[in-house]
Amino acid sequence: MTGKRPGYFEENNEPISARIATGLHKIGLAMKQQSWQQANGVGLSATQGQILATLVASGPLTGKELSERLGVTLPTISDSVRVLVEKAMVTRSADPRHPRASLLTPTAAGAALGARARSWPEFMADAVADLAPEEQRAFFAGIVKMIRMLQEQGLVPVSGMCVTCKHFRPNVRTGPAPHHCAFVDAPLSSEQLRLDCPEHELAAESARREVWEQFMRRA
Amino acid sequence: MTGKRPGYFEENNEPISARIATGLHKIGLAMKQQSWQQANGVGLSATQGQILATLVASGPLTGKELSERLGVTLPTISDSVRVLVEKAMVTRSADPRHPRASLLTPTAAGAALGARARSWPEFMADAVADLAPEEQRAFFAGIVKMIRMLQEQGLVPVSGMCVTCKHFRPNVRTGPAPHHCAFVDAPLSSEQLRLDCPEHELAAESARREVWEQFMRRA
DNA sequence: GATGTAACTTAGGACTCCTAAGTAGTCAGG
DNA sequence: CCTGACTACTTAGGAGTCCTAAGTTACATC
Incomplete structure (x- = not known):
């Protein structure tokens, strides 16, 4: 063999x-x-x-x-x-x-x-539920980055993602939850990022790019 | 903050x-x-x-x-x-x-x-091309496992995935390419798994389960 | 008051997708 | 040899998806 x-x-x-x-x-x-x-x-x-x-x-x-x-x-x-x-x-x-x-x-x-x-997409959640937590985090990180890329290209409607929101402050501290949401004034980790936040407010073009760079610096 | x-x-x-x-x-x-x-x-x-x-x-x-x-x-x-x-x-x-x-x-x-x-799905490949190689591997691993789960539930047509193929030998050696394809008689790594192999032959139910367990043991 | 603008609605047409009901070859049993 | 089952399609009918193009209508501006 x-x-x-x-x-x-x-x-x-x-x-x-x-x-x-x-x-x-x-x-x-x-x-x-x-x-x-x-x-x-x-x-x-x-x-x-x-x-x-x-x-x-x-x-x-x-x-x-x-x-x-x-x-x-x-x-x-x-x-x-x-x-x-x-x-x-x-x-x-x-x-x-x-x-x-x-x-x-x-x-x-x-x-x-x-x-x-x-709850219709739940069957997908069930299908990933068996993955180890770390695998889920990695999977999720890939999805977030991919969606952001698709948004850049205009292939996906810009939707309530933290990484395009004016309240999002990436990598402002060290530790397990390095990011911060200024809207609820709470720290959050990369795996807690939302894709569909009801409070999302789209940041301006230039701010979005800057936030993303800051985010990727230690993603 | x-x-x-x-x-x-x-x-x-x-x-x-x-x-x-x-x-x-x-x-x-x-x-x-x-x-x-x-x-x-x-x-x-x-x-x-x-x-x-x-x-x-x-x-x-x-x-x-x-x-x-x-x-x-x-x-x-x-x-x-x-x-x-x-x-x-x-x-x-x-x-x-x-x-x-x-x-x-x-x-x-x-x-x-x-x-x-x-080449229509290529826009998705482009969207993940910017991810670090390791991120791509993790993303891919999640997808493979997810699809296998969906197949189990009959939600996806069983298609040419290595992990359901009778020629697939998971984790038969150590090193970067622990698996083996008996059809082409070549070693392969987890990130080289195919999802759409033209030579795919579906293994029997019991063999599939066993192969999967063996695969997951050190995935 | 005319013109414009934004948010629909209607009309028409191509495609998607299903279930149910044929149709046409082949094969197995009598 | 003929009948019935089986398989792989095809047709028909109907609801839904999705588009472009062509109205409508309320308000805002000039």
């Missing part, structure tokens, strides 16, 4: 970054299927479930905001929302901030389903 | 596994959008591109095999294939193995587009 072709896999393998991409692709396949099935299980479509989940998670939003968060165009949202209104899952109300906008608020039934829909 | 609420993020944060799931969800969003856009850019639909990419990567397949790999039902494939035949991207030929099956082979034009489609 010593192996007759010691260098085989150095020469005949895709780079690890490409294999990471392949792996994420496979995981994406599972996500797509799961959300389809779970949504159908409760009598919704996948997008309808996502809309309800988002409204429950973030509070009332306008159609425009929804379309940005879910990465689809306004007409697509408009269509799904119409069905949700027909199903009495959401109600429209005037938005004080914009003239022609309407805030979408889930009804009791909609909120209940939205809460369930929020 | 000492922080007035030191325990805030211990108490008010989702578990790391849930945040990993959220992150993967966001990455999935980007994948969906990217494949839509890239496919449209070359005059295909997303599934059509995937079909061509799969045929280029794996050689001629039947409709059934395609439906299993892409995780959709046979009618969906059948429909897309009809369009691809109309577009002269693939041709059908008899399959010696099955009576009523037909092997799908890309034409020259189809193969060219399929080759391009294979």
Whole structure:
């Protein structure tokens, strides 16, 4: 079992970054299927479930905001929302901030389903639950950096990540929790970073870059 | 900057596994959008591109095999294939193995587009290319373990992963490349594991479990 | 009051994806 | 040899996804 072709896999393998991409692709396949099935299980479509989940998670939003968060165009949202209104899952109300906008608020039934829909990605959490804590941390760190990169390229909607937030202070102390959130005035560690913080406020372009550099300096 | 609420993020944060799931969800969003856009850019639909990419990567397949790999039902494939035949991207030929099956082979034009489609997930590879090699290894290790878990649960089609292959011998030696592939008779390291090996042969259920245990013992 | 702007909505069309109901080869048993 | 089961598809029908393009409508500005 010593192996007759010691260098085989150095020469005949895709780079690890490409294999990471392949792996994420496979995981994406599972996500797509799961959300389809779970949504159908409760009598919704996948997008309808996502809309309800988002409204429950973030509070009332306008159609425009929804379309940005879910990465689809306004007409697509408009269509799904119409069905949700027909199903009495959401109600429209005037938005004080914009003239022609309407805030979408889930009804009791909609909120209940939205809460369930929020747990749809849980099957992935279960799939990583068996990893050692340190492996989870490393995995998470990779994801954070990858998402940040995708955001830079405009491939992912900028969403509530600590590392793009104006309240985030990276590496301001030593120890296990080197970062700081100025909003809640609390220290936090790299593995406590949020990806979907409700209090997130996007920092200015230049500040974002600076924060990121500071963060990477001792990530 | 000492922080007035030191325990805030211990108490008010989702578990790391849930945040990993959220992150993967966001990455999935980007994948969906990217494949839509890239496919449209070359005059295909997303599934059509995937079909061509799969045929280029794996050689001629039947409709059934395609439906299993892409995780959709046979009618969906059948429909897309009809369009691809109309577009002269693939041709059908008899399959010696099955009576009523037909092997799908890309034409020259189809193969060219399929080759391009294979590179669609590359934007993700680019997004992780900036990570330190060690971070990439850790990220990859998490992905491998996660996919294996998803396969166990039947949420992902069993695909050419070393860790489910009958030629894979985990942890048979010490050093940087502890595993061994009996097919090519070459040593390989954890970060060289393949997710999509064309020579993959699924090991029997019991052997799979044993191989995995052996692999995890010193992963 | 005309023009613009922002946030929708509607219309139309291509694709996705399913279930259910055919169809067509082959093979095994009688 | 013929019938029935099996397998691999195909067709039909229907809901949903997603886009672009073309309206609508409320308010803000000039």
